[in-house]
Amino acid sequence: MSSLRAKIQDVFNEPACEQNRGKDAKARKEGCSKPLTPGAAAGGCAFDGAKIVLQPITDVAHLIHAPLACEGNSWDNRGAASSGPTLWRTSFTTDLTELDVVMGQGERKLFKAIREIKEAYGPPAIFVYPTCVTALIGDDIEAVCKRAAEKFGLPVVPVNAPGFVGSKNLGNKLAGEALLKHVIGTVEPDDAGPYDINILGEFNLSGEFWLLKPLLDRLGIRVRACIPGDARYLDIASAHRARAAMMVCSTALINLARKMEQRWDIPFFEGSFYGITDTSEALRQISRLLVNKGADPEILGRTEAVIAEEEAIAWKKLDAYRPRLEGKRVLLNTGGVKSWSVVHALMGIGIEIVGTSVKKSTVEDKQRIKQILKDDNHMFEQMAPRELYAMLSEHKADIMLSGGRTQFIALKAKTPWLDINQERQHPYAGYDGMVELVRQIDLAIHNPIWRQVREPAPWDCQPEVREELPRTKRETATLHVVQEFTGTTADDFGEC
Known part of the structure; x- marks a missing residue:
């Protein structure tokens, strides 16, 4: 718990955030997240935030070490999409019971679950998420994951973001810390090139990344890793060899972008792919960063040509x-x-x-x-x-x-x-x-x-005032029968 507390304080004190730099030392350590009120809904806990960031890694098995109810979090209503693997859509949980907690069987049950996933699915990696219950009873998640990785010969990544430590936004950042510590930099690619980039904070909601990738392909730019949208484990593990990075959602993964720049000299900028002007500016920024890192300057001209063509088509449709x-x-x-x-x-x-x-x-x-x-x-x-x-x-x-x-x-x-x-x-x-x-x-x-x-409902209409017309003998007799059985009067018969 002490290491987790230190990690949280480090995440709160984010030097890449201009707002945070403007605070005094004490305020910086408190971060931007609002304090949680015991018993009140937090609008998404840290576990939820970590799962949101890591769940779209499509070929990884995501194992929740907790009672069954903790798997029912909000990641499943996010429209992230995959172009291939579907393992990420399968829910894995150790399903701890009261007896497991009382008898101290949590760590044993977690190790057994990791073995079963390895044998049944053979994923390239398993991510393990503790929650409030397993963190409070003191299960040593990191030790179990380390032992399982040695025993089964695959990466088993602990994601230390139990719900009670803070808000969803904090969980986003703790997920980035887990990738930095256990995943990024663990695989050396054999095809690194001068036009490789990372995109951070893009979730491929409703397949949005698939609208962006063809633009980059036309420029000869390869996305080494999109974190986390439609990502693969090996892509993220080799993301440290990219030449530049674009950060789409800074409040989620700014710590990841900053530390990758510090460790591997990968410059980044914050941009947006929403809107015509901002999409064009994002493409320009990517090209400039690549040129600054040694790419051929001719990419700047190609970028402007693609932008001019795409903007003309888009504005014609919008007109x-x-x-x-x-x-x-x-x-x-x-x-x-x-x-x-x-x-x-x-x-x-x-x-x-x-x-x-x-x-x-x-x-x-x-x-x-x-x-x-x-x-x-x-x-x-x-x-x-x-x-x-x-x-x-x-x-x-x-x-x-x-x-x-x-x-x-x-x-x-x-x-x-x-x-x-x-x-x-x-x-x-x-x-x-x-x-x-x-x-x-x-x-x-x-x-x-x-x-x-927006029109008035039929039952809200007022009866129209109509001139009384003389009735035939048959109509008068029928009206008397209706009034006798229903208790209505002639005044009750109006029309809307």
């Missing part, structure tokens, strides 16, 4: 949506890199941003938003559900872009909604992804269902 979407108002209730990159992209086709959340955004993200919007009145740290509902029900926005947790606020307000977070069903990265995002916004806003649901 078709401009007459339908220009002046439409969008409320963004997301965070992180999407809070500024998507804003920039949508404003490019005439869409008005009436608000964007910055809860998960870094200081740099917020500065970018201010530069784009020319005003910080449209930025909000957090908006209560009641306020979101009031804003939407008063028709101050034509559509809300957010995660699945707030979709029902929009639906209750009878306002179009589009999922833009990790559960989304469509890829929005790159040039083609931006066109797809605008297409989905157009489909959502102009869906005829919204006109129908």
Whole structure:
């Protein structure tokens, strides 16, 4: 536990974070994560965050050393995709019981589970995750993993991120520390080249990485390792031979990027593949870093040629949506890199941003938003559900872009909604992804269902006042029979 505590303090004191550098020594050690309140929901624990970062490594067996319920975490609702192996979709757990805890059988059961996975599946590596229970009872995960690796002849990686140590964001960083300590640098590739890069913090949600890779292939740039989206164990193990790196989500893996630069001289930059302008700038940055590391400068010209071609195609497609979407108002209730990159992209086709959340955004993200919007009145740290509902029900926005947790606020307000977070069903990265995002916004806003649901319900209609017409004898007799059996009067028979 003392080594884990020291590792946590080291992660909190992140020198690559500009916000953290501006604090005094005491505040730096406390980090950016909010303190957890005992008994309150933390919005995702450290174990959950570690699993989110490492689970998309597709050919690895991920073993949870815990009671069965701990395997039911939120990684499974993230739309990460694989182009090959499916082992990562199989859940492995030691399923500790009360008897195992009382009798001290946790370590023995873990070793047996590792052996069974090795014999049944033969993976290139096994990642072992302790949770609150096994960390509190003192199971020595690292010792068991070391012994199992020696016995079975394959890497067994301990991921020390039990849930109680902190927030999901802290778990992201602890996962990066596990890769640095046990995986990256353990395999020497025989095909390293001057155009190899790493992409950090890209999760291949809905296959987004597959929209980006063809652009890099056209430039002759090879992705040595995408961590973690659609990754393979051996790719990550040899990631230390890349010449440059792009960091997509700094709050998750900035410690990984910084330490890889320190150990293996791999320069990195923070960029985004959301939006046309930001995708182009990311490609330029990658090419510049490669040239600085010795690549042929002609790649800069090829990069500009590809950018010009792709931007022309994308803007031509987007211009078709401009007459339908220009002046439409969008409320963004997301965070992180999407809070500024998507804003920039949508404003490019005439869409008005009436608000964007910055809860998960870094200081740099917020500065970018201010530069784009020319005003910080449209930025909000957090908006209560009641306020979101009031804003939407008063028709101050034509559509809300957010995660699945707030979709029902929009639906209750009878306002179009589009999922833009990790559960989304469509890829929005790159040039083609931006066109797809605008297409989905157009489909959502102009869906005829919204006109129908906003109309008064039939039972809310008031009876019309009609002139009483003379009835025939048969009609009068029928009406008397109905009134006798139902207890109604003639005044009750109206129409909507």
